[in-house]
Amino acid sequence: MPDTASAQVPTLSLADQARDPAAFAQAFGRSFQRFGFAIVADHGVPQDxxxxxxxxxxALFALPEEEKRAYHVPGAGGARGYTPFKTEIAKDAKHVDLKEFWHVGRELPEGHRFAxxxxGNIWPDRPEGFRDTFVDLFAAFDRAGDRLLSAIxxxxxxxxxxxxxxxxDGNSVLRLLHYPPIPADAEGVRAGAHEDINLITxxxxxxxxxxxxxxxxxxxWLAIKPPEGAMVVNVGDMLQRLTNHVLPSTTHRVVNPPVERRGHSRYSMPFFLHPAPDFLIETLPGCVSAENPDRYPxxxxxxxxxxxxxxxxGLIKK
Known part of the structure; x- marks a missing residue:
């Protein structure tokens, strides 16, 4: 069976933004408009x-199942803490995704208007240093996201x-994802075809x-293979709606590996950049034209x- 063709998504350097913001914005926006995706190197998130x-x-996902489930909050939509294996399902999919995950959100001061x-975040007793690491990583993603939104x-x-x-004070979420080893005859895929909900991921x-x-x-279907250390960035449905599909939210998935790799776990860390809860998603006037009438009046x-x-x-029940 031949390998899936690779998507020709350009790799851009966020370092170029400081030298020429307009040129970086054009390159980034064109990649978004063509693919709904971009690859960004030199993103500023510290490698250490x-x-x-x-x-x-x-280490977190290697904890005993009972210990992980102690951090699961039923009925909370997986907003914070642990969500067990085979919980989330892509819209209109027949099988649940073959994954488990942990959500870290924004740390708000007591009495904040969005509380x-x-x-609030749920922090595990172990591994040691978990809270400090992911508070810092959330902030680093936040800074990189602000720069990319400026380009957009x-x-x-x-x-x-x-x-x-x-x-x-947006409702962004840092998701720690674990796709465990799977049997050759597993039903479903690691993550079914879907679009993200947020502004950008x-x-x-x-x-x-x-x-x-x-x-x-x-x-x-085209494989996305970023260079080592680079970040994949994609349009979410909120940005698609805001821009009246000028910037499209592209369907994507995580397929199961070849049989010889199914004994290996897969880990990833997406940061779903959300606006504040009270932000009104209202079509931008500049994205409406005779050829592209407002889809969301x-x-x-x-x-x-x-x-x-x-x-x-399926994360919140009706």
Whole structure:
């Protein structure tokens, strides 16, 4: 069976943004408009921090099942803490995903106005140093995400700081993902075909391959193979809705490995960058034209949109 063709997603350097913000914004935006994805090197997330996070992610998921499940909050939509294996399902999929995960959210001060919408983090007793590592990693992703949103704003003809108030204290989530070894006859795939909910996703890659995007032009599944150390970034449905599909949220999946690799775990760390719960997702006027009429005349808050989608993927029950 031949290998899946690779997507020709360009690799961009975030270091170029400081030298020429407009040129970086054009290159980044064009990649988003063509693929819904971009690959970003020199993203500024410290490599030693990333290395520590990988080690602690593996240690976390190696804990006994009973210990991990003590950090699961039934009915909370997986917002924080642990979500067990075979819980989440892609919209319209027949089989649940073959994965378990842990969510870290924003640390809010006591009495914050979003405390009712953004629950506090759940921290495990072990591995040691887990909290410090992932608070730091969340902040590093946040900084990189702000820079990428600035480029998107410029590409859309907006002020470079347009997204700043939208994502200040945003409901972003850092997901630690473990795809355990699977049998050759496993039903379903590691992550079924889906689109992300948020504005943009920043993904630190996995040693094990499997990430594929659905190319809109050809209808083919294409493998995404970023260079070592680079970050995969993709459009989420909130940004697609905000831009009236000028920037499309591309369907993607994580396929099962070849039989000879099914005894190996796969780990990844996506950062789902969300706006604040009260942000109104309202079509940008510059993204509406005679050729592209407004698909979403009725605005919706980020909080309500997120709730709708969590119901669809089985994390919240109706």
């Amino acid at each position: 921090l990333i290395g520590r996070a990988w080690q602690q992610t593996e 009712g919408d953004m629950p 704003a410029l590409y859309l003809g907006l002020d470079e700081h347009w997204f700043d108030p939208a994502v200040k 920043l993904l630190l890659g996995a040693e094990e391959a499997g990430l594929e995007l659905l190319d809109r032009d050809s209808g083919e 009725t605005p919706i808050t980020a909080h309500d949109y997120l709730h709708e989608r969590l119901v669809e993927i």
